[in-house]
Amino acid sequence: MRQKIVAGNWKMNNTYDQGLKLASEVIHMVQDEVKSDVKVIMCAPFIHLSGVSKLSQGVAQVHVGAQDCSAKEAGAYTGEVSASMLKSVGVSHVIIGHSERREYHAESNTLLTDKVKQALANGLTPIFCCGEPLEIREADQQNAYVKQQLTESLFDFSAEDIQKMIIAYEPIWAIGTGKTASSAQAQEIHLVVREHLAAQYGRDISDNISILYGGSCKPDNAHELFSQPDVDGGLIGGASLKSRDFVDIVKSF
Ligand code: PGA
Numbered sequence: 001m002r003q004k005i006v007a008g009n010w011k012m013n014n015t016y017d018q019g020l021k022l023a024s025e026v027i028h029m030v031q032d033e034v035k036s037d038v039k040v041i042m043c044a045p046f047i048h049l050s051g052v053s054k055l056s057q058g059v060a061q062v063h064v065g066a067q068d069c070s071a072k073e074a075g076a077y078t079g080e081v082s083a084s085m086l087k088s089v090g091v092s093h094v095i096i097g098h099s100e101r102r103e104y105h106a107e108s109n110t111l112l113t114d115k116v117k118q119a120l121a122n123g124l125t126p127i128f129c130c131g132e133p134l135e136i137r138e139a140d141q142q143n144a145y146v147k148q149q150l151t152e153s154l155f156d157f158s159a160e161d162i163q164k165m166i167i168a169y170e171p172i173w174a175i176g177t178g179k180t181a182s183s184a185q186a187q188e189i190h191l192v193v194r195e196h197l198a199a200q201y202g203r204d205i206s207d208n209i210s211i212l213y214g215g216s217c218k219p220d221n222a223h224e225l226f227s228q229p230d231v232d233g234g235l236i237g238g239a240s241l242k243s244r245d246f247v248d249i250v251k252s253f
Contacts, residue, residue, distance in 0.1 A: 003210050004226075005166060005233040006250045007041035007065060007127060008240025009095060010048075019048040023055050025243035027062055033247060034061065038233065040250055041065045041093050042240075043127075046081050053090030065093030065127065068101055071114035073121075083122035094119050095235075097129045097153065099172045109152035116153065120161055127166045127235065128154065129214070130193070134173035142171070143192045150196060159201050167211045168235040169193060174215025176237060183224045183231075186213045190230035219245050222252035 014022060023042055030040050043065035044052050056062040070080035086094060096119060097112040107115075112128070119126045130149040132142040146169065154162065169189055171181050181189075190211050197206035213225050214235030225231050233253075239245040 002232050004038040004253055005210050007043055007235050008246050009043045009235055009237050013241055019044055020051050022243055023052040027056055027059055029247040030062055034250055038250055043067050043095050049091050050089040063092045066091050067095045069094045069115055069118055071111055083118040083124055087122045093125045093127055095127045112153040127168050129168045129170055131170040131172055147196045155200050159205055162201055163205055168214050170214035178216050180216040180221050183228050186225055186231055187228035194230050219248035222249040226253050
């Protein structure tokens with residue numbers, strides 16, 4: 001059985017106190033209300049991570065993620081945060097290759113390989129993001145585009161390493177826009193991703209990799225998206241900033 005996962009991506013929102021309040025609400029609601037085995041991950045800004053991690057200590061279902069890590073191990077890289085630093089404050093997951101990082105920080109497929117290497121070397125689970133911009137979708141080239149992102153960033157990793165990763169498919173035209181991919185569109189491309197992983201690593205492995213959908217996922221559309229056979233959960237932006245909405249999404253399987 002593939003792991004069901006809902007990860008919240010807070011992006012650059014919330015002061016420290018606001019972030020801790022949100023985390024604490026989510027943790028309590030998850031403990032009170034969530035009976036299924038879904039894994040909940042809160043991907044907070046760097047400065048919140050240590051505090052959120054302390055709050056979630058001992059709560060097996062709740063994990064803490066960062067939104068990025070450096071491609072370098074350590075040294076003179078002003079402003080960067082390394083995977084080992086994240087690990088040292090109790091972080092277990094890290095988003096790598098979010099479309100906003102690719103776009104605003106010019107992160108290339110090969111740079112992302114180095115970030116994934118750093119994450120894995122420090123025992124962090126990468127949440128590797130892929131997804132196409134609107135013009136690629138309009139030209140019906142999304143399958144080839146996403147396959148190329150995966151091949152170029154991930155396909156030099158061993159079968160053992162690929163099994164440690166989570167993939168998030170996020171069509172850029174659906175992120176923060178209120179336009180969600182239909183459940184049929186999501187299923188179609190999630191299957192493409194899974195088949196692509198199977199072609200490289202074999203079906204046994206690809207069948208066990210969780211593939212999350214991201215892009216305007218909300219309490220009212222999460223159930224339909226999560227009901228698709230190859231959609232194993234979600235990476236949630238805007239709706240992860242409201243504890244009630246986020247936990248309702250967690251309960252949408
Ligand atoms: P959104 O963001 O849910 O606000 O569309 C998703 C994401 O970018 O991870």
